[in-house]
Amino acid sequence: MLTTKQRIWWALGTVAVLLYALFPVAAIFATSFKPSSELTSGTFLPSSPTLSNYESILAGDAQELFLSSLRNSIGISVISTVLASILATLAAYAIARLDFPGKKLVLMTSLAVSIFPVISIVTPLFNLWRTIGLYDTWPGLIIPYMSLTLPISIWTLTAFFRQIPWELEQAAQVDGATTYQAFRRAIVPLAAPGVFTTALIAFFIAWNDFVYGISLTSTSAARPVPAALAFFTGSSQFEEPTGAISAAAVVVTIPVVVLVLLFQRQIVSGLTQGAVKG
Amino acid sequence: MSAATEPGATSSRTAAPSSSTRNATSSRKPRRSARRRAEARLGWILAGPAFVVMLAVTLYPILQAVWESLFNYQLTAPDDRTFVGLNNYLVILTDSIFWRAMGVTTLIMVITVAVELVIGFALAMVMHRALKRLRGLLRTAILVPYGIITVVSAFAWFYAFDTTSGFVNSWFDWVPGISSDLNWFAETPTALIVIMASEIWKTTPFISLLLLAGLAQVPGDLEEAAKVDGATPWQVFKRVIVPNMKAAIMVAVLFRALDAFRIFDNVFIMTQGSAGTEVLALLAYRTSIGQLQIGMGSAISVLLFLCVIVICFIAIKVFKVDLAPAQGGK
Numbered sequence: 001m002l003t004t005k006q007r008i009w010w011a012l013g014t015v016a017v018l019l020y021a022l023f024p025v026a027a028i029f030a031t032s033f034k035p036s037s038e039l040t041s042g043t044f045l046p047s048s049p050t051l052s053n054y055e056s057i058l059a060g061d062a063q064e065l066f067l068s069s070l071r072n073s074i075g076i077s078v079i080s081t082v083l084a085s086i087l088a089t090l091a092a093y094a095i096a097r098l099d100f101p102g103k104k105l106v107l108m109t110s111l112a113v114s115i116f117p118v119i120s121i122v123t124p125l126f127n128l129w130r131t132i133g134l135y136d137t138w139p140g141l142i143i144p145y146m147s148l149t150l151p152i153s154i155w156t157l158t159a160f161f162r163q164i165p166w167e168l169e170q171a172a173q174v175d176g177a178t179t180y181q182a183f184r185r186a187i188v189p190l191a192a193p194g195v196f197t198t199a200l201i202a203f204f205i206a207w208n209d210f211v212y213g214i215s216l217t218s219t220s221a222a223r224p225v226p227a228a229l230a231f232f233t234g235s236s237q238f239e240e241p242t243g244a245i246s247a248a249a250v251v252v253t254i255p256v257v258v259l260v261l262l263f264q265r266q267i268v269s270g271l272t273q274g275a276v277k278g
Numbered sequence: 279m280s281a282a283t284e285p286g287a288t289s290s291r292t293a294a295p296s297s298s299t300r301n302a303t304s305s306r307k308p309r310r311s312a313r314r315r316a317e318a319r320l321g322w323i324l325a326g327p328a329f330v331v332m333l334a335v336t337l338y339p340i341l342q343a344v345w346e347s348l349f350n351y352q353l354t355a356p357d358d359r360t361f362v363g364l365n366n367y368l369v370i371l372t373d374s375i376f377w378r379a380m381g382v383t384t385l386i387m388v389i390t391v392a393v394e395l396v397i398g399f400a401l402a403m404v405m406h407r408a409l410k411r412l413r414g415l416l417r418t419a420i421l422v423p424y425g426i427i428t429v430v431s432a433f434a435w436f437y438a439f440d441t442t443s444g445f446v447n448s449w450f451d452w453v454p455g456i457s458s459d460l461n462w463f464a465e466t467p468t469a470l471i472v473i474m475a476s477e478i479w480k481t482t483p484f485i486s487l488l489l490l491a492g493l494a495q496v497p498g499d500l501e502e503a504a505k506v507d508g509a510t511p512w513q514v515f516k517r518v519i520v521p522n523m524k525a526a527i528m529v530a531v532l533f534r535a536l537d538a539f540r541i542f543d544n545v546f547i548m549t550q551g552s553a554g555t556e557v558l559a560l561l562a563y564r565t566s567i568g569q570l571q572i573g574m575g576s577a578i579s580v581l582l583f584l585c586v587i588v589i590c591f592i593a594i595k596v597f598k599v600d601l602a603p604a605q606g607g608k
Binding site: 010013014016017018020021022024025027028031039040042043044087088090091093094095098099100101102103105106109110112113115116117118119120121122123124125126127128143144146147150151154204207208210211214215225226229230240242245246249252253256257259260261264265267268271272 | 314317318320321322324325327328329331332333335336339340342343346353397401404405408409412414415416417418419420421422423424425426427428429430431433434435437438442443444445447448449458476479483484487488490491533536539540542543546547559562563566567572575576579580582583586590
């Protein structure tokens with residue numbers, strides 16, 4: 001049992017962590033409900049909260065800009081996550097289970113790519129994409145996003161797959177299952193959570209991208225949300241877009257919060273995969 | 279990067295198809311080598327596509343950048359492309375703008391990593407010791423900054439400190455130096471404080487999760503023994519906990535340092551590099567995408583890339599960091 005003193009310390013510690021993690025989110029959340037007359041009031045909470053900022057990005061002036069960028073962000077992030085998951089699952093399976101010359105090379109390459117400064121490849125891609133017509137298109141972002149999503153996926157999945165007891169497959173075969181049945185019944189249920197978790201982390205990384213987003217797009221045809229936020233303007237040139245940006249920021253943060261609430265355990269284990277070894 | 283080992287390499291390799299028990303039939307030798315060849319082929323069929331894609335999206339562009347950095351090449355006058363050798367590098371390396379950006383970038387890297395290590399350790403300690411009931415809540419809370427878009431974090435901090443829309447000035451006007459008309463983004467030190475605050479807030483969760491994984495590795499009985507012998511909590515921390523998770527600390531620091539060196543989003547949103555806050559990544563972006571000076575921009579990109587390699591090299595050779603464990607820094 002805890003003493004009263006310990007209880008108080010735990011309560012204080014927990015409150016401190018919660019404040020640290022959530023206060024900036026609360027700040028932008030509060031700002032998103034401020035009417036434009038209150039944006040300069042210098043207070044934390046709006047005194048007469050309004051939904052007008054949300055109206056402006058979902059149905060009003062900024063609708064075109066925001067909704068198209070939301071569509072781009074979701075589409076491009078999901079496609080590059082799925083592609084990376086497929087490629088990484090195949091590669092990680094080979095690395096974890098097969099013995100072949102060069103598997104260390106594949107792992108080292110994924111490590112090297114993940115520390116690669118994105119800005120260094122943006123200049124050549126910018127020039128190349130303009131030449132071959134990929135500038136400001138979905139594939140023009142999906143391809144470079146692989147440099148973000150693929151290395152982490154390979155690395156995390158390899159660590160996950162190494163922990164799978166592959167003997168189960170043989171055991172199932174001994175019990176009379178066909179190769180496919182053994183794989184389907186014994187291995188897939190064990191591997192699926194790892195693939196899912198990895199995809200989740202890869203999605204966060206793609207969703208977060210800003211450098212590719214502003215460098216390789218110029219219109220709403222492919223511009224993702226983070227880049228679009230940087231180009232928001234007020235409804236008139238004399239008005240700061242503070243309210244609209246805050247509302248848009250809240251909208252794109254909601255999926256993150258929901259995913260984190262649902263899968264915090266998996267995300268933590270995925271992020272620290274391999275970190276506990278040695 | 280030869281010092282790195284594979285993830286989970288210490289876990290037992292199980293049931294590799296090449297295990298000799300399976301082909302214990304006649305004509306062992308040729309069959310085994312045929313099997314090995316087949317396994318190698320299958321391995322590359324499965325891992326090959328991912329390998330090729332990774333090289334295609336990084337190695338090819340960086341080689342292209344190296345090549346283009348040798349030219350005087352501007353998209354505004356593409357036909358005037360002339361070979362200038364290393365002249366672009368000479369221009370950059372003798373330009374005070376570059377060195378200033380290098381200094382600011384290094385400063386941000388050193389300060390953010392140092393602060394993140396302290397806060398990250400505190401958060402990891404709270405999570406590590408937390409009661410079962412609180413653990414889920416704490417982890418969920420800490421993952422929120424991790425998952426949030428960096429640009430959103432930048433706006434949240436920017437609006438909080440902004441002179442017109444922010445609440446920080448009116449909340450903290452009792453602090454010496456802060457008044458209602460303090461413009462945080464007009465001077466280098468104050469602008470850098472807000473930029474670094476946003477960077478630290480967003481990325482500390484990652485460092486603390488790595489440290490949490492490291493804390494789990496510290497043998498509990500060693501801690502107990504030290505306490506029994508009368509060690510103070512600080513002594514336990516310094517003599518038992520830190521030495522036992524040195525590897526995790528080093529990896530967390532290196533990955534965050536590399537990440538911080540590439541800082542771009544926060545600076546772009548808050549100051550666009552004004553008030554002396556220009557960092558290397560932003561300089562590269564403005565030169566090539568903004569001014570369409572592909573040759574010069576490529577040269578800055580290559581230099582930035584070389585800096586990352588040098589940091590890595592120093593970490594691995596001087597501090598003997600085993601790079602393997604960490605991933606997913608953003």
